[in-house]
Amino acid sequence: MSKASNTRHTILEKAFDLIYKKGYQTTSIDEIIATTKVTKGAFYYHFKTKDDMGLAIINEIVKPTMHEEFILPLESTNDPLDNIYNITESLLLKNEYLTIEFGCPAGNLTQEMAPWNVEFSNALNEIILEWQSSIEESLQLAIEKGSIQTTVNPKQVALFVIAGYWGIRNYGKLAKNIDCYHTYLEELKRYLNQLK
Amino acid sequence: MSKASNTRHTILEKAFDLIYKKGYQTTSIDEIIATTKVTKGAFYYHFKTKDDMGLAIINEIVKPTMHEEFILPLESTNDPLDNIYNITESLLLKNEYLTIEFGCPAGNLTQEMAPWNVEFSNALNEIILEWQSSIEESLQLAIEKGSIQTTVNPKQVALFVIAGYWGIRNYGKLAKNIDCYHTYLEELKRYLNQLK
DNA sequence: ATCAAAACATACTAATTAGTATGTTCTAGC
DNA sequence: GCTAGAACATACTAATTAGTATGTTTTGAT
Numbered sequence: 001m002s003k004a005s006n007t008r009h010t011i012l013e014k015a016f017d018l019i020y021k022k023g024y025q026t027t028s029i030d031e032i033i034a035t036t037k038v039t040k041g042a043f044y045y046h047f048k049t050k051d052d053m054g055l056a057i058i059n060e061i062v063k064p065t066m067h068e069e070f071i072l073p074l075e076s077t078n079d080p081l082d083n084i085y086n087i088t089e090s091l092l093l094k095n096e097y098l099t100i101e102f103g104c105p106a107g108n109l110t111q112e113m114a115p116w117n118v119e120f121s122n123a124l125n126e127i128i129l130e131w132q133s134s135i136e137e138s139l140q141l142a143i144e145k146g147s148i149q150t151t152v153n154p155k156q157v158a159l160f161v162i163a164g165y166w167g168i169r170n171y172g173k174l175a176k177n178i179d180c181y182h183t184y185l186e187e188l189k190r191y192l193n194q195l196k
Numbered sequence: 197m198s199k200a201s202n203t204r205h206t207i208l209e210k211a212f213d214l215i216y217k218k219g220y221q222t223t224s225i226d227e228i229i230a231t232t233k234v235t236k237g238a239f240y241y242h243f244k245t246k247d248d249m250g251l252a253i254i255n256e257i258v259k260p261t262m263h264e265e266f267i268l269p270l271e272s273t274n275d276p277l278d279n280i281y282n283i284t285e286s287l288l289l290k291n292e293y294l295t296i297e298f299g300c301p302a303g304n305l306t307q308e309m310a311p312w313n314v315e316f317s318n319a320l321n322e323i324i325l326e327w328q329s330s331i332e333e334s335l336q337l338a339i340e341k342g343s344i345q346t347t348v349n350p351k352q353v354a355l356f357v358i359a360g361y362w363g364i365r366n367y368g369k370l371a372k373n374i375d376c377y378h379t380y381l382e383e384l385k386r387y388l389n390q391l392k
Numbered sequence: 393a394t395c396a397a398a399a400c401a402t403a404c405t406a407a408t409t410a411g412t413a414t415g416t417t418c419t420a421g422c
Numbered sequence: 423g424c425t426a427g428a429a430c431a432t433a434c435t436a437a438t439t440a441g442t443a444t445g446t447t448t449t450g451a452t
Contacts, residue, residue, distance in 0.1 A: 021311065022312070023308060025219065025221055025222050101310070102311055103311075107307070108307055110366055110367075110369055110370050111303070111304055111308070111366055111369065112308065114297070114369040114370050115297045115298055115369060116218070121369075124370055125370045125371070128367070128370060153382070153383070153386075155379060156379050156380075156382050156383035157383060159364070159367070159376060159379050159383065160360065160383040160387070162363065162367060163360050163363030163364040163366075164356065164359050164360050164363055166363035166366050166367065167358065167362035167364075167366070168359040168363075170307055170359075170362050170363070170366070171306075171355070171359055171362065173306055173307065173310040173311060173317075174310050174317060174324060180355060183355050184352075184356065186349070186352050187349070187352035187353060187356040188356070190352070191356070191387060194390050
């Protein structure tokens with residue numbers, strides 16, 4: 001990686017971290033350049049505006065990360081329902097980048113920005129739709145294989161799972177204790193099993 | 197209501213509306229006093245700080261409203277599962293104060309403020325715990341009456357329902373279309389029926 | 393080695409922010 | 423009607439904000 005694109009990437013990563021913890025609007029450019037030790041000139045060389053940087057974070061940090069941690073594991077040969085449970089459990093209890101008090105980065109950005117920034121909204125929507133359709137597809141495959149009931153509606157289940165994940169992430173921000181994650185996972189397991 | 201307490205209440209209501217739509221941090225005092233046509237002197241006579249007003253909004257607007265719309269309907273004599281479904285449907289599709297693109301006021305505030313404001317966090321947590329425990333209690337009663345399975349774990353189901361609600365509210369902010377609410381409600385119905 | 397463009401550095405600006413200082417007016421009890 | 427405190431009004435401040443103007447340095451191709 002060239003020195004310049006390294007600077008750009010450093011900004012994106014540190015800014016992502018600040019935004020994940022503090023929110024987008026309340027993370028200032030001054031704060032970002034202070035923690036990255038990059039000057040304002042360098043920042044505005046790489047990004048036209050703050051929103052330009054925000055979009056780059058969604059597309060170049062959030063999107064690939066979610067692809068790796070949410071989508072790819074779904075494509076394993078295990079039972080789709082097991083996959084969904086294991087991915088959720090892993091995200092809630094084992095992921096090293098996410099902490100309970102700060103929630104889900106994509107969820108946070110959606111909550112904060114979706115009503116007021118069409119570009120953010122579209123970029124986030126793309127990511128979520130990708131997640132949703134890969135859950136759907138894996139469920140559809142399971143129906144065809146006969147491993148889950150034919151009355152299962154893949155679209156509904158996918159949405160239900162995603163909503164649950166975002167919701168428990170937000171709940172966790174209040175509870176600040178992983179007990180709620182365990183409780184949630186127990187019920188998720190029951191819910192998924194009942195689809196078999 | 198005296199003129200003074202009327203001023204105070206007007207501030208709280210209009211500020212709530214702005215904060216619901218724009219977020220807490222990005223709603224300025226200047227904006228609040230502009231839309232309420234109250235002067236800064238009046239504002240700071242009624243509220244020590246912005247956070248003081250924020251707390252008052254949670255305790256005096258959000259809390260009673262949620263009590264009325266989330267808790268009280270649970271106490272009707274219907275089947276608890278029907279109650280849960282009907283309340284959720286009513287909140288998602290029929291509530292006149294809530295709109296899909298702006299999500300859930302309590303969920304928004306949690307997302308934005310929980311990690312950084314202990315007082316907000318505590319106040320919001322109180323509200324959610326009240327909601328949660330009233331769902332729990334109504335499920336417990338149903339178990340005792342024999343109308344749902346004895347293997348149902350009320351704590352788990354309550355958390356699952358709340359997470360789902362907050363999650364679909366956040367999802368809706370991206371989707372900006374009530375189709376997702378209908379899809380979610382279908383699966384919620386299926387999930388709840390399976391507990392019988 | 394030269395040179396043009398890429399990459400970065402510094403010092404500024406104009407707007408907005410929460411909050412304050414210092415008033416004036418209204419209202420209720422006497 | 424008088425008066426004290428409640429209720430409100432106006433003009434300010436200091437800090438912070440995103441973004442810009444105007445530079446200097448670094449880099450890679452020739």
